[in-house]
Amino acid sequence: MAKKALIAMSGGVDSSVAAYLMKEAGYDCIGVTMKLYDNEDIGMEREKTCCSLSDIEDARSVCVKLGIPYYVFNFKDDFKEKVIDNFISCYQKGMTPNPCIECNRHLKFEHLYKRAKALHCDVIVTGHYAKVVQDEQGYHLLKGVDETKDQSYVLYSLTEEQLAHTCFPLGDYTKAEIRKIAEEQGFFNAHKHDSQDICFIPDGDYMAFIEKTTGKKSEPGDFVNQEGEIVGQHKGYYGYTIGQRKGLGISAPKPYYVTEICPEENKVILGSNEDLFKTDLIADDFNWIEELAEDEVVKARIRYHQAEKEATAKKNPDGTVAIHFLEPQRAITKGQAVVLYRDKHVVGGGTIKNTNL
Structure with missing residues (x-):
């Protein structure tokens, strides 16, 4: 009896080819898309985000072409709690989070993993450029062969059990090879653009997103130099990140950089590049x-x-x-x-x- 694989599909070329490769390897495949938040219905453009209604149709179309079943799982509440709320909380604490890591940790390899087990699937499959290998010591996470696309950095939270039931079929391929496979199989998304930036903030304006989501305007505060002197006013501390130089609005003999964020005092510390x-x-x-x-x-x-x-x-x-x-x-x-x-x-x-x- 063939092993079963649950394929996480975004509608992009990577997950589409991952599904194809798993089917070619003899697995009984099921394609699924996680619906994480609303986008087109609140004005987000398809080209700047993922998990849109059009992306769902793209994933469904690939599954029809491959002859495998396809489902959409609603994880919007979980995504809001584990990813969006955490993202906002981190910025409010003066931190700069990576929501892709939290999405992988809590959504793909926790909630989706549980669904895979409920469906009696042997493995969960994603289109990440990474590898899982096994030896006498257990399971290991490795970089993908395409160093320019390697995504092992955002997968470090995988446990031994998760690694034992996870497959990254793209790990031995370059991006160019994946697009070529998609072309050969007649996938219409062979040259679809990769999603960029944070999927739920496609315009990159973190401060506006936080203000809109929380309903609270950011409070201006002091820019302070390394000697503790006030050198200007910031627009809200969570609009800045460590190492930032542009957008400070301060004229000085030497460039200022953000070196520290102090949310308790609502101030942003500035210094030189050396600092x-x-x-x-x-x-x-x-x-x-x-x-x-x-x-x-x-x-x-x-x-x-x-x-x-x-x-x-x-x-x-x-x-x-x-x-x-x-x-x-x-x-x-x-x-x-x-x-x-x-x-x-x-x-x-x-x-x-x-x-x-």
Whole structure:
């Protein structure tokens, strides 16, 4: 009897080819789209977001072509609680979150995983560019072969059980190869644009989104330099992020950069580019996929698609992880993820909690 696979489909080329590859591998496939929020009915354009009504029809069309069943699961309440509300809360705390990580953690590999089990599926499948491999030590998460598309950074939260029941069929392909497969199979979305930015804020205006969602206007406050002197007024602290230079509206002999955000005092600290470099951070909510030897030097990434840098990691008694970079890193930002790598293997990752060590 063929194994069953639940394919998470967004209507894009990646998930469409993932479904095709799993069917070719002999799996009994079911295509599903997670309805996460309303978009076209509140004026969002299809080209700037995902999970739109048109995207649902695109995914359904691919499933019809492949001859597999297709369903839409309503996860809007869960998405609001786990992703949107968390996103707003993080910004209000002076952090810069990565909602894609939370969506993967709570929606794709928790709620959708539970649905897959209820449907007696053996694996859950997504169009991520990453790999899962098994050896005598267990299951491992690896980078995809296409370094320019690798998405292992946003998947670090996967547990051993989830990895054992997850498949990333695109991990051994480049993006160009995936589009070619889509062309050969006659998929009309072979050259569909990838979704960009945060899916529920397609215009990138985080402050306007937070104000609209909470019904509260942001309060202006002070820009303060490294000496504690007021040098200007900000429009609302959660409209800024660490390392930001543009949009400050301050004239000064040397460029100012955002170096710290202080929500309790409603102030934003400014400094020079040199003030942005630090060697240490504390991460919490850490998920270990592989064991790490004491004083082992690994590579660490503190931002999606940023170059990895050599670092060491130490587990603290309270469950947090102290990470020390061998060279200072620019703009380490609270709320972002730090992910550790050993060659192509993901060792683990967590959320940056503090950098003022």
